[in-house]
Each structure stands twice: as C-alpha cells, then as structure tokens.
Amino acid sequence: MERIYLDYAASTPVHPKVKEAMLPYLDEKFGNAGSLHSFGRDAMAALDAAREAIAGILGAKFHEVIFTSSATEANNLALRGIVEGYRVQGSGFSKNRGAQNSTLDPSGYTLNPRIITTPIEHESIEETSRDLEKEDIEVVRLPVSKEGFVNPEDVGAALTPNTVLVSVIYGSNVIGTIQPVREVAEVVKRYRGKTGKPYPLFHTDAAQALQFLEVGVGELGVDLMSLSSQKIYGPKGAGALYISEDTLPLVSPVITGGSQEFGLRAATEDIPAIVGFSRAIELISLNKENEAERLRSLRDRLWDGLKTAHPELELNGPEPGPRRLPNNLHVYFPNHDSDELMVKFDLAGLAVSVGSACSMRSTRSSYVVKALGVDPKRASHSLRFSLGRPVTAGQIDNAISRILKLL
Template sequence: MERIYLDHAATTPMHPSVVEKMMEAMANTFGNPSSIHSFGREARHSIDTAREELARSIGAKENEIIFTSGGTEADNMALFGVAEGYQHIGKHIITTKIEHHAVLHACQKLEKLGFEVTYLPVDETGKISLTDLSRELREDTILVSIMYGNNEVGTIQPISEIGQLLKDHQALFHTDAVQAYGIEGIDVNRCGIDLLSVSAHKINGPKGIGFLFSRDHVKLVPRSFGGDQERKRRAGTENLASIIGLHEAVRISGKMQTEKRSAFIEYKEIFIQQLTEQNIEFKLNGILEESLPHVLNLSFPGTNVEAMLVNLDLAGIAVSSGSACTAGSVKPSHVLVAMFGEESERLTNSIRYSFGYNTTKEQIIKAACETAKVVSRLKK
C-alpha cells in the first residue's frame, strides 16, 4: 500500500540535497566558528554565507538574522526580548486568538509577569479586523505580534496593512512566518515588519534550526548568556551542520517557490473537485483566496475527527487536525473556536490536508477518493 504524506504543515521531509550538504559538513567542517585558525574560519565562512542567503530572502541585512533552534525559540526570543527591552515605555502587547502556541503561551507567561495582552478576534475566514487593531492600540503598546499565515486553516493576515498602520506608532511589529516562509514572497521592508520568525523543518530543512529577523534598531534583550555568538544576542556554539542545511533548504525553496505555489493551488482545486463529483458534503474552513496555497482545511458534517484520522491512516493517508486527540476526549482547535465559536460542529469534524514539494497530482486524487470513501462509510 502506498503511503501518502499530506501533513507538510506539521513538518516536511528533508530534501535529499539538504541531507547531502549536512552530511558533508558533519564529516568535514568540524571547526568551532569562534576559533581564529583555518578550521574555525572555514566554519565561520559557511555561517556567514548562510546568513547572507537568509537575509536576502526577506530583504533584510545580514546583521539582522539571528540563528535559533527553530520557530518556537524565535517567537519566544521576539516576545520576551522586546517585552524586557521596552517595558520602561509600556507593558501592553497585542496579538490574536489564532496564534501558534509558541506565541500564545509566551503571552500568557508575560501576563503573569505583569504585562497586559490584548487578544484580537478573527472573523469566520480567520482574518483580524484592522479597525479592531487600530482601536486596541494604546500609548503604552510596545509590541504587536500577528502571524503571517495560519498553520491550521491557511488564512493570510493583511500584513502590509498592519505594517502601514504601525508605521507612526512606537509598537514593534512581529510576525510568526513559520508557515508562510518559503511559499510566500516576504519583504520585511515593504511590509514594515520589525521581527519575523522562521523554522527550517517547514521548508524541507532539518529540525532544530531556524532564525529570527530582528531589525537593527530593535533593542532585543537576550534570553541566553555565555559566549558572544550572534552578536551577543544568543550565546552558544552555532549548530553548523543544521545552519548549512537551512541554507540549502532556503536556496532550493527560493528556486521552487513559483512552481510550488502553482502546483499547490491546482491540488486544492483537484481535491475539492473530486469530493464534489462524489457528492461528499464538506465545508471549507478559511478561504481559498488570500490563503497559504499548501494548506486545505475541510469540515465533514456527520463525521468525527478521531475516526476520520484513524481511518485515513489505515488507508495510507497521513493528515491531521487542529485538535489534540487523547483517549476518549478531544480538545478543540483554538483556531476553529476563534473562527466559529465553542458550539460549532466544525470543532469535531475538521481535517487539515497540507502539501509539499514531493506531493503529486495522483496522490491528491487518491487521497480525495479515500477521503470520500471514509466519509461515506462513517455517515452510514
């Protein structure tokens, strides 16, 4: 039985070229980047080259890229670093109800430390209101953290408009771009972004590496102490092999971006068409336009998410939901709760399909047909 992986929003398989570059680095480039001898200089050159590529990919400067252990650390570094660095100006932060838990849980911790956090609502498409954001801005607001594209339903926020709104305000603008980077063209200057989080394992790179873009004027208090690495913003010997892997993943992702976008948009259309032709009842969570092309979240009335996931897995289809499934209970997706309310049936019957560079049209057709079979069987 062919196993079809349609959970790329959770993590992606490493690209063979990334594996090759990392193996080569682990075998041959073992010097400490902080050492001044030739072995250290070789390692430092690899890091500098990677930093250049990453900065170029978002229109940033090299000194504005901070390597992290992934998206969670990047989010935490942005929120806690800014909160501590600017608390003398104000202690008010604005975010949304649909952020990744790396942001939400960080905000909850900051509330315990005396900061005030406003959680913006979203409409049924998953978008915030610029009017709401404008209304909630205060003189003591120091940070606005709004994700670029949602990891569960794919909705893209009006990032450029948010940046424009904050242009004349003291608040810094952070965006969690973990799900959008590599698939959306991002320019931090055009969008007015001050801080941006990225994770390698979402773009066919290794787990455990990512970066935070922090504009050079941002006062970012470090979260770790020891050496002078990352211009004293993040202590610790750099994870060289993973940085090289991230560099290669970014390089490949940049070359394939247009091709991937076109393919993923077509995959969504094919998937929906297949379900429609087989008279399967479903509802789209989010919107097709202004959404991440690789994320498709569907609600199947009359089904149960746990049964759907198990049956699809038995059919060789790997997908996910926004729910944390445990024995005998389901914790509803906070994203779907924010979009549809706590009483919506969509909380218990929604499935996320997400595509990657090695997904094929044939796999999409088969996955849609298997989904149709499972839905029909469960509704009998």
C-alpha cells in the first residue's frame, strides 16, 4: 500500500538539489565561520553567499537577514527582542521605575509596553505572548472573523502610544487564512508617522506563505518577518528573521554568548543548513505561481471529492480561493473525533494532522478553530490536509477513495 503524505504544512522533504548544495559543508568544508583560517573563511563565504541570496529574493539588504534555527526562534526574537529592546531604549518598564511619573520613563517611553496580535497565531507567537504577559507585558488579541481574518481597521483602533509591536501571521498554518498584511502594515506605518516615534513595529510570520505568496519586504511594508527552511523543501534547523535597517537598533538579542548574526543571535552558524535554506528559497522562487495554481487545483479536487460524497462536511477558514493558502484544507467531520479519525487515516496509509505540528504533543483542541467563534466541539472534530510538490492527481484520487471508505 502506497503511503500518501498530506501534511506538508508540518514539514517537507529536502529537495535533491538542496541536499547536493549542503553536502560539501558536511565534510570537506566543515569549518567554523568565526575562524580566521582558510576553513573558517570558506564557511564565512558560504554564509555570506546564502545571506546575499535570501536578501535578494526578499528585496532586503544583506545585514537585514538574521539566521536562526527555525521560524519559532525567529518569532521569539521578534517578540522578545522588541520588548527587551524597548526596555533598553526606555531605561526599563518595571513597576519600580518612574515613581514620579507613572506614564513616562526618563527617556519618554511608556513603562508598560503593549503587543497587539490575533488569537489564531502560530503557537510560537501565542505561547511567547503568554510568557510575556507573566512579565506584565500587555497583550491584546484582536478578534477575527469566522473565516479567520483580522480587520485592519480594528488594528488601527487598538493602537496606543505604548504599543510596541503588532504581530499578524501572513498565512495561517492551521486554517490557511491569508491575512491583509499590506493593509495592516500601512495602518501601523501611518500611526507611526503621526506620533513621530519608531513604535509600533509590525511583524509577520511568513513561514507558510513563503513558497506561495509575495514576500518582497518593500511591497509588504513589514518591519520584521519570520521565515522557515523546513516548510520549503529545505533542511530542518534553519530559519531567518528579516529585520528592517531602521528596526535593527531597536532589537535586543534573546540568545547571548557570541557576536554572530550582527550580535543578534549568538551561536555558531549551521552552515550546511543555512546553505540548504538558501538553495531551497531560490528553487521555490523559480515557479512559485505555477506551483501554487497546481496545488490549488489538487486541493479543490480533494475537497470536491469529499464534499460531494459527504455534504455534511464543512471547511474551517475561508472558502477555497485567493484568500486561502493554495495547499490547505481544514475539514470539519461532524460525526468523527479528530484524533480517532487521524489514527484511522494513518492505518490506511494517509498522513494528515489535527493542526500545528508544534501542538501535536498536547491534547488540547485547536485554539485556532475555537477563535473563529464556532462551537468549541468543532475543534475536536477537524483535520488538516496540506499538499506539497510531490503530490499527484493520482494520489489525491487514491486518498479520496480511502477516506470515503473510512467515513
């Protein structure tokens, strides 16, 4: 029985050309990029070339690309780095400071920084936000529509003088919603222009969007953007955070212990993974639109096959179209427990998921689905299908046949 993998939002296989690019840096070119001898210089040259390539695709400057171990780490650097950077810029925001003026500290920055986000972010944003709340950081989660969209006007209405960061996921890893990132960025920029201050900043998690959507930072208008290698047929263990030149001085490192990555991320750079990441982003950029359309067609074929046989099935998130990631389906199965159904699918050779792989080890239902304002039980009766480049029409038809036998 052929195993059919339909969980590409969780991880993707390494492209053969990516693997080929990585191999020299696993043996003969194994040097540390921080070393001054020839082995180190070879590693540094590879690091520089990878950074230059990714910066070029993003329309960014060389020093605006900060390599991390994952998009999760990049998200942490964005949130924690901005909050800590704000503390440094404003001489702190603890309750023990600013006793003579409860609103402003000596540098003119408010003492109680505020973050605006949504309730459907990736777990690395949601969990980090919860941790920051324990440190007396105010986190505002704006409501979303039943399809998962945030309203840019709601963002504008929520901005205050002490808002330091707005973070909105570009394409949902769970329900596939594509957020109006450009519009939100414009709202934030316009507010900043009125106040004349460098805050608030705008961050987006583009891990799922990278291979399908526009990621030119000038076009999007973002200040920070998180990226992942393993979602685009690159190796695990590599990610990046784009930080605009104006924003760089406002970010403090989260991991210390060295001056790597322009002082923002200490640790010896993983050259093989970074080289692979760079090659992967080059490859997915070659035929991005055509591949998105191909996967969109296969995704619709899968949904039509299921929905025609079982009209009671429903989608979580937007209807298939331009506002949903082209490879994503998140299906509500009214009469089936999602965990039990996922096991049945697995035994039938179908790999799908409940939602984010980062929350699979926990037993709680998807907070993303619950945030849509639907019956909370719906979250425990839904499964995510996410397609990738190796998927064929024959596999989709095969998957439909197997699923219908199980329902």
